[in-house]
Amino acid sequence: MPEPIESHVDLADLQQEERLARMRHSAAHVLAEAMVELMPEAELGIGPPTATGFYYDFRLPRPLTQEDLTWLRRRMRKSIGRRLPFQMEAITRGEAEGRWSDQPFKLDLLADLEDGAITQCTHGQFTDLCRGGHVNHTGEIPAFKLMSIAGAYWRGDEANPQLQRVYGALFETAEELEAYERQLEEARKRDHRRVGRELGLFTFSDVVGQGIPLFLPKGETVRHLMESYVREMQERTGHQHVWTGNVVKGQLYERSGHREHYADAMFPPMVDGDTEFLLKPMNCPSHMMLFNAEPHSYRDLPLRYAEFATLYRYEKSGELSGLTRVRALTQDDGHIFCTPDQIQDEFALALSLVQEALETYGFSDYRIALSLPDTGTGGKFVDAPELWEEAVNALRSAMETSGLEFNEEVGEAAFYGPKADFIAKDVLGREWQLSTIQVDFIQPGRLGCVYTGEDGKEHTPILLHRAVTGATERFMGVLIEHFGGAFPLWLAPVQATVIPIADRHQPYADEVAATLREAGFRVEVDARSERMNAKIRHAQMQKVPYMLVAGDREAEAGTVAVRVRTGEDLGAIPLADFIARIEGERETKALAP
């Protein structure tokens, strides 16, 4: 008879995180119990806690329906009402294999477990292979809701069978659960796909193609401003801008090694006789060819090339998502050719550009991953241990000097070197990689890049790949959600709307607009035959930073009555004073008016 091994825990004594994890994982057990009752043939996968609840994966004889979720929830409530104790027991491999002989996924899990470390958990009539971490009894499972049904591959691998995953949300109180649902609803309102349509920024066309965003005039204005900002920063820090076209012979990527590593992510080739052309999915090889166009001395280094390059990547259709995952993207790409002892300074310079940009956008909700090779296994990483070590040390040291917090992720490096990625979350909590800085000591050698050293001999440069904001499209998507569409003045596609109160004020409104345009501002006049209230409402919903009301009093005095997007009324201000105010705001790229 197996021994009970988990003793009573006082939930109140636990850290909230641990307590929630126990509650969520326990709820997953109860879900599995209910599922087995609904469909006795169900094959069970895993049921871990998540950041907002839990899930459980099942292989089932038929697809789940909404009605099933309702039934499962009721059945779970029943178990919870019975306050069934969770009992952990150690069992032998033999016992486990006997119990789950008809449960292939449990047997698969069992194969990875050490003898003596096999435990199971029972509540009521239901027993699951389980490492532990529960509440004492089902009555301690608080407010939860079954949220959605999704497909998920066993162990996340598409070579494995696909299971049905039931997602649940779980919080300690009903109020918190409701707050979570309200927050989801709020997030949907900020979704960049929705805001992008409402503000007339971008669209998609079935006829043009999947994953190819089309930018409307206002969206292109924002794009252009974002890129101009990065261009200005790059010029200021010694980068030279270049341009290398959209199509490249496939042969180049064979030499660089990209074809071997990224073939799946490239559009199929265009064939001309016996030459293949590819839509350019990355710039590095092109920039190396630029480097090779001229002889270089060590005195030229570091040499910093930058390009706003439109790239094409054949992302899987199911992965495409708004502006954050597209097939046509524009990278603010840069390649820095340097000597090995310049790596650390150049990495630090790249870091400072990224930091400056993120700060300008008021962006603080991101994490930094330092991606390192999986030492020992070799595998996809090019074999050059001393170079890897040198590069990893330079990056670590630069990261530490910068004072930024970062996590090291082993095995995540690019095939050509280690890298640091800046990763932000969208409103739905999904993570997207933005800025990136990568060290490359492989490709320059493959593509024959050389410089003449102090010693008069040829040397191979080190290459730094870096993108300040990453892809303009993705960064814009994240920015739209970050600002909820209310861009700071310098970035707003329309910076002010002039609102004539009656038709007779239109000439003055036009005059105001002309003066503002002369000062370089983007201004619209709302000359519709609408009441002022309606025009204000429209400008508010379009998130225009300033509304300038022009009526008799203003026309008489040469002023504008200024309403800020925040709702604040600044009253009548001489036009020249208003211009001075917003010139300052534009100059400093102020986040708030």
Added chain:
RNA sequence: GCCUUCGUAGCUCAGUUGGAAGAGCGACGCAUUCGUAAUGCGUAGGUCGUCGGUUCGAAUCCGACCGAAGGCUCCA
């Protein structure tokens, strides 16, 4: 790519058992000339995603395709 759900006007959506395609917002026109978040009246706008099938008859049922959303990471 795969799983689930979905596709009706520019947008948000309604459309009963298969029996004459609807609303609000937006657009346009006319009237109104208004002081800080929606003036009134009117008009236009749809191959019901596409193609095929079942049927006397299809937005509705079936199939294929196209597209979109969520998921395929958080290790029993």
